[in-house]
Amino acid sequence: MSALESPRAEGATMEGYNFAYLDEATKRMIRRAILKAVAIPGHQIPFGAREMPLPYGWGTGGIQVTASILGPADTLKVIDQGSDDTTNAISIRRFFRRVAGVATTEHTAEASVIQTRHRIPERTLREDQIMVYQVPQPEPLFRLEPRRAETKRLHALADYGLMHVRLYEDIARLGHIAKAYDYPVMVNGRYLMSPSPIPAFDNPKMHRMAALQLFGAGREKRIYAIPPYTEVRSLDFEDHPFRPIRAPHACALCRSTDTYLDEVITDDAGGRMFVCSDTDFCAERQAATAQEAAE
Amino acid sequence: MTMLTAGFADPVLDAQATFRAVLEAVSRPGRIQRAGGALNPPAPLNQAAAAVLLTLADADTPLWLDGGSAAEAWLRFHCGAPVVAQPGAAAFALATGMPPALAALAQGTEEEPQGGATLVLQVSDLAEGEGWHLTGPGIEHEHRLRVTGAPEGFLSAWVANRAGFPCGVDVVLCAGDRLTALPRTVMIAEG
């Protein structure tokens, strides 16, 4: 890892790199992009992404956003598919402990900044929390219109007919919209936005969320945002309203019937069960149930 | 040449704290944040405006300002931002007196509305819970904000600014070491 130098980076810390790894000029550039992203909800803002000491696919966009907002008073939680324990989540937490000295946690309630890949925590988020999403492909129209100049024009015109046609084709063919992940949303009634590859089940949590939501795409070099209490609507049709889907089971561990479940293989004989994808929520619910039983 | 007062005591951590104050202000328009309380910038620059520019302005952001030579020298030295004569050429405009018309500042384009300028506007006082009624993204129901010393005709200029969305100007209001923000999405009704 080499230190990034800037004429204004007077605050270089231990081990030769700046606080939170990025040099101050890069942070200023990313911070300016974040502020404009909040002022124009759902609009993608290009930024000069930096090489990070983790490969693309490990959330380098989210990491750069987190590095630009994080301060010593923050407590960071990192989740990957709802879990705090994957290699990816552990690496990112360790990275920020080392380069920013911040406290980390696995508990949603204790976190001030939550960096996530592919889930929104089940627990309702608060005003004093910030969500940072890792985004592989920020452009919701990418599969329908690969030319970047053309998608920019469509966003400028708010012309989202292509996406409506794509979803309606699903309904005509299958009787329902087939998209279970990365289900497109309209933000504040103006911009079509990719919510990142979260399950469609999580989309309603974005609507009027109390927490600020920031999105970073490293490879595609885009930042976008949803301010708190902002309208976020999953695209749908009057005769086919959006329905968040979950497996029709109770969690095998905490018995929850309203959380997003993962199907896990339990043995070599093909045994399987459904458990909460949000491991922190599931553990807290199990503890609460055990507590009640003891009383 | 007089001696320049210092910038941030800790350039990295003070910029981070100021950025979070501005981020919070833009995310929750009308809520008042604190920044720059330890700074001693030359008059007429106030602490919050000085902190905002130290945090966000640099060689990549053309700066327009009306604050006179001492403020200009201070910002040039600490930020390294190129000072421009035309408000419309600025990424950041600092107004310590009557600001340029919002419509005279960079608006961005339909494809790149992020090119709209940020106006750092010094006012004499800010108070929550009274005055203007703010609604829009970032606001659950309504925020109240009293701005003492807002420029004449600001609210009608704001209506026009909002009408140009997604293009437009974002404003950071600064009084002493206190600040709040008016992103281009916010609706303001007279209190």
Ligand SMILES: [Zn+2]
């Ligand atoms: Zn569970």
